[in-house]
Amino acid sequence: xxxxxxxxxxxxxxxxxxxxxxxxxxxxxxxxxxxxxxxxxxxxxxxxxxxxxxxxxxxxxxxxxxxxxxxxxxxxxxxxxxxxxxxxxxxxxxxxxxxxxxxxxxxxxxxxxxxxxxxxxxxxxxxxxxxxxxxxxxxxxxxxxxxxxxxxxxxxxxxxxxxxxxxxxxxxxxxxxxxxxxxxxxx
Amino acid sequence: xxxxxxxxxxxxxxxxxxxxxxxxxxxxxxxxxxxxxxxxxxxxxxxxxxxxxxxxxxxxxxxxxxxxxxxxxxxxxxxxxxxxxxxxxxxxxxxxxxxxxxxxxxxxxxxxxxxxxxxxxxxxxxxxxxxxxxxxxxxxxxxxxxxxxxxxxxxxxxxxxxxxxxxxxxxxxxxxxxxxxxxxxxxxxxxxxxxxxxxxxxxxxxxxxxxxxxxxxxxxxxxxxxxxxxxxxxxxxxxxxxxxxxxxxxxxxxxxxxxxxxxxxxxxxxxxxxxxxxxxxxxxxxxxxxxxxxxxxxxxxxxxxxxxxxxxxxxxxxxxxxxxxxxxxxxxxxxxxxxxxxxxxxxxxxxxxxxxxxxxxxxxxxxxxxxxxxxxxxxxxxxx
Numbered sequence: 001x002x003x004x005x006x007x008x009x010x011x012x013x014x015x016x017x018x019x020x021x022x023x024x025x026x027x028x029x030x031x032x033x034x035x036x037x038x039x040x041x042x043x044x045x046x047x048x049x050x051x052x053x054x055x056x057x058x059x060x061x062x063x064x065x066x067x068x069x070x071x072x073x074x075x076x077x078x079x080x081x082x083x084x085x086x087x088x089x090x091x092x093x094x095x096x097x098x099x100x101x102x103x104x105x106x107x108x109x110x111x112x113x114x115x116x117x118x119x120x121x122x123x124x125x126x127x128x129x130x131x132x133x134x135x136x137x138x139x140x141x142x143x144x145x146x147x148x149x150x151x152x153x154x155x156x157x158x159x160x161x162x163x164x165x166x167x168x169x170x171x172x173x174x175x176x177x178x179x180x181x182x183x184x185x186x187x
Numbered sequence: 188x189x190x191x192x193x194x195x196x197x198x199x200x201x202x203x204x205x206x207x208x209x210x211x212x213x214x215x216x217x218x219x220x221x222x223x224x225x226x227x228x229x230x231x232x233x234x235x236x237x238x239x240x241x242x243x244x245x246x247x248x249x250x251x252x253x254x255x256x257x258x259x260x261x262x263x264x265x266x267x268x269x270x271x272x273x274x275x276x277x278x279x280x281x282x283x284x285x286x287x288x289x290x291x292x293x294x295x296x297x298x299x300x301x302x303x304x305x306x307x308x309x310x311x312x313x314x315x316x317x318x319x320x321x322x323x324x325x326x327x328x329x330x331x332x333x334x335x336x337x338x339x340x341x342x343x344x345x346x347x348x349x350x351x352x353x354x355x356x357x358x359x360x361x362x363x364x365x366x367x368x369x370x371x372x373x374x375x376x377x378x379x380x381x382x383x384x385x386x387x388x389x390x391x392x393x394x395x396x397x398x399x400x401x402x403x404x405x406x407x408x409x410x411x412x413x414x415x416x417x418x419x420x421x422x423x424x425x426x427x428x429x430x431x432x433x434x435x436x437x438x439x440x441x442x443x444x445x446x447x448x449x450x451x452x453x454x455x456x457x458x459x460x461x462x463x464x465x466x467x468x469x470x471x472x473x474x475x476x477x478x479x480x481x482x483x484x485x486x487x488x489x490x491x492x493x494x495x496x497x498x499x500x501x502x503x504x505x506x507x508x509x510x511x512x513x514x515x516x517x518x519x520x521x522x523x524x525x526x527x528x529x530x531x532x533x534x535x536x537x538x539x540x541x542x543x544x545x546x547x548x549x550x551x552x553x554x555x556x557x558x559x560x561x562x563x564x565x566x567x568x569x570x571x
Contacts, residue, residue, distance in 0.1 A: 022351045022353045022354065023351070024348060024349065024350050024351070024361070024363045024365075025348070025349050026346065026347065026349075026363070026365040027346075027347055027349075027463065028345070028346050028347075029344060029345055029346075029347055029463075030344055030345075031339075031342075031343075031344060031345055032345070052527070088382065088439060089380075089381065089415070089439045091380075092380065092381065092382045093380070093382045097382070097385070098382075098383075100385075101383050101385060104385070104386055154414055154415065185525060185527075
């Protein structure tokens with residue numbers, strides 16, 4: 001059947017055109033602030049497209065790095081805590097895998113599927129429902145984690161507040177306000 | 188001996204027959220329906236590529252790598268129709284002044300086919316998302332990736348070596364005179380699921396960058412118009428037989444990853460394929476007008492500043508719906524917008540044959556006017 005295509009010199013032309021397109025090229029360009037993030041529409045935009053939020057009063061939003069779309073520096077408390085935002089394409093393993101990843105970070109035993117509903121809080125935001133979990137570690141110096149996940153346009157967004165238990169407790173209302181205030185950036 | 192009695196004559200007769208025209212038109216109608224239905228699972232681009240802009244429509248049974256041709260594609264039917272049209276014209280159409288209009292109309296029709304082939308072969312479509320105040324000198328093809336190997340040592344500018352996706356095949360060793368190392372491609376996934384590594388995950392194959400903390404699994408390719416694949420490649424820069432690290436790169440990952448070697452700083456990024464322009468555009472203003480009292484869009488327009496250092500051109504241009512900017516062999520259409528109307532997206536089309544359809548329509552119209560004019564004139568003479 002391949003012979004059919006050979007009948008058409010246009011195919012050859014197409015192949016030649018394709019070859020011309022696929023060359024390694026080197027050029028000197030102006031420096032860029034940051035490359036595109038998942039779903040990002042423009043260079044220099046440290047925050048990926050898809051979600052918008054309002055930074056709570058007293059918090060300072062820092063530029064993203066690595067997989068982080070953003071990091072929030074919280075007002076100084078007795079211990080340490082920070083909020084991170086990560087955006088990844090797809091369902092990133094699903095709800096159970098991510099909840100157990102968070103529990104693993106606190107050295108807590110993994111959940112079974114039927115335990116999710118009991119621990120889950122659903123927070124309504126302008127971009128849809130955010131599934132929020134709140135776990136506290138069992139160690140002497142207790143670490144607490146409040147994390148929310150929401151899927152927008154095929155990208156999974158994770159908002160995580162983690163740190164010393166007292167600092168996390170103090171920051172949780174503002175964290176929930178941040179999550180409630182999420183808005184879709186879709187055009 | 189009559190011409191149709193010879194094998195060549197019979198072939199010419201078959202190729203010029205009206206039956207062939209009707210069969211081709213019927214096949215085209217089936218293809219259009221099939222393409223429309225295929226857009227649901229495949230998305231517009233892939234559906235058109237597989238049905239209209241191919242010579243054969245292939246089918247791969249589930250779970251098999253076998254490709255079976257099941258139907259003629261738009262390219263094949265169009266080519267046969269073009270041959271049919273030319274044979275019919277030259278063998279059957281009377282060469283006289285009386286039929287000049289029909290000759291012209293047929294020529295216009297043939298040109299329409301040629302134009303579509305030129306579009307299929309040479310048209311390049313890409314997108315230019317640009318925020319208010321931002322300047323861009325390139326467009327991007329989000330369906331194709333490239334590995335950008337950036338020498339970021341110079342604080343004034345970067346030197347970027349772009350390796351197209353087609354070369355990033357597993358096992359490939361990519362060398363280029365601009366790079367003091369070669370790139371070994373270990374894995375390439377058209378789409379992948381990226382996730383945080385779980386304690387139960389096997390050791391990461393990546394030794395450097397953010398990828399060492401990720402689990403990367405191959406995923407089925409998505410083709411819907413609003414879906415984007417998270418392509419991923421595991422690559423290893425190697426110099427003089429020594430590995431400089433192994434990195435997972437993906438268009439879904441944010442900040443760049445890199446390494447230093449002999450006093451130079453290198454960055455690795457998998458990103459949408461870029462087409463650089465010999466000019467730049469700055470988005471000065473984006474307007475999204477709606478009908479009063481509703482959310483129904485009335486107009487989208489982008490005011491851009493066009494600068495071309497080579498020609499000294501520095502002027503404003505307004506791009507809005509149905510009024511694209513044609514410049515430098517490319518056409519910039521207002522395609523989309525976002526980010527609270529701070530972002531405008533242009534569809535950038537390079538099609539060297541863009542004038543052909545217009546020319547063919549003019550020829551067909553002129554031909555028909557001439558033909559019916561001659562007929563009308565003859566009828567009027569007969570009445571008198």
